[in-house]
Amino acid sequence: MHELSIAISMIDQIIEESDSRGGLDVETVHLRLGVFSGLDKQALLFSYGLVCEGTPLEGSRLVIETIPLIVYCPMCKKDTAPPSVYQICCPDCLTPTEKIVSGREIEVASLEVAA
Amino acid sequence: MSTRMVEVRAKVLKQNDLLARALREKFSASGVCVIGLVSSPGSGKTAFLEKLLAGLAESHRVAALVGDLATENDAARLKRATPNVKQITTGTVCHLDAQMVEAALESWPLDSMDFLFIENVGNLVCPSSYDLGEELRFVLLSATEGEDKPLKYPTIFNSSDIAILTKMDLAEAADFDVALARRNIESVRPGMRIFEVSAKTGRGISEVFDFLDAQLAHSRKSLAEPQTKTVS
Numbered sequence: 001m002h003e004l005s006i007a008i009s010m011i012d013q014i015i016e017e018s019d020s021r022g023g024l025d026v027e028t029v030h031l032r033l034g035v036f037s038g039l040d041k042q043a044l045l046f047s048y049g050l051v052c053e054g055t056p057l058e059g060s061r062l063v064i065e066t067i068p069l070i071v072y073c074p075m076c077k078k079d080t081a082p083p084s085v086y087q088i089c090c091p092d093c094l095t096p097t098e099k100i101v102s103g104r105e106i107e108v109a110s111l112e113v114a115a
Numbered sequence: 116m117s118t119r120m121v122e123v124r125a126k127v128l129k130q131n132d133l134l135a136r137a138l139r140e141k142f143s144a145s146g147v148c149v150i151g152l153v154s155s156p157g158s159g160k161t162a163f164l165e166k167l168l169a170g171l172a173e174s175h176r177v178a179a180l181v182g183d184l185a186t187e188n189d190a191a192r193l194k195r196a197t198p199n200v201k202q203i204t205t206g207t208v209c210h211l212d213a214q215m216v217e218a219a220l221e222s223w224p225l226d227s228m229d230f231l232f233i234e235n236v237g238n239l240v241c242p243s244s245y246d247l248g249e250e251l252r253f254v255l256l257s258a259t260e261g262e263d264k265p266l267k268y269p270t271i272f273n274s275s276d277i278a279i280l281t282k283m284d285l286a287e288a289a290d291f292d293v294a295l296a297r298r299n300i301e302s303v304r305p306g307m308r309i310f311e312v313s314a315k316t317g318r319g320i321s322e323v324f325d326f327l328d329a330q331l332a333h334s335r336k337s338l339a340e341p342q343t344k345t346v347s
Contacts, residue, residue, distance in 0.1 A: 001209060002208075002240070010127045013130075017125070021121070024121065038270040088302065088303055088304065089302075096301065098304075100273070106126065106128060107124065108127060112118045114118055115119045
């Protein structure tokens, strides 16, 4: 349960971003969250609401896009989704692979602001 | 009211990642081999580290940072092996981050160390998100925890470099299926090197010493290489 720490980092970052652009009226925050990030979506949504209170982001909405786990198969030479997060191999040829292409993201993608 | 989109595309842990990268460069430049240790609470990180520190201290300069929510108990235990131990008490925070490591290392001369061990808070979830700048991360799994821990916590096993099976002296009593545990680790982190140890009997510890010696030589070699190139 470190979603609260992550929410605090996230809000600090958005406020900094907003300040650098002369102050934005942020309505919605779009976050990309990988299934291999170690974070729980619901816990993060809950933490976000708590941490926003009393900041310029109070009342804003967090929208989370879930990013699937994608690995690179050295045999098939392609990016592919493994059978599960605990079977890190190619779903077709079953070759184990170390190469994670995506799925670890914790990234603020964009902000929807009042025009 | 109309809205407009502002592209940001920024990693939430950018500050931690940048700090971890700076720490990694500093460790590398000082020639210190830094090893992180993660595991669930009670899997034997401190006992394993006590063994490592005591053995390595005979021929190397060793130090350790140890994280816990509360108490200085672990630091007191590790100080029996070396005086160079600092406890980081995190209060309620469930993991170490790069800033805590940087603050703890302040005024500690890195170039007077060969090995620095960073024992994280016992937790198989949260530490996986925070890079501490270590060269290698060891994940520990004790024989009493069950073989399927790697499958239940794939993120931390996948983001670690070496697996250590601990409390192997209890394997038989706990009906621990070593082959299955190894297969599960391989499933979540293909190619991961695995050591089987017992801090109590000393089994397998010398293999870890040999590995660490080779790792130190490797890090020092990569430190020396740019200079050699300039000379030639």
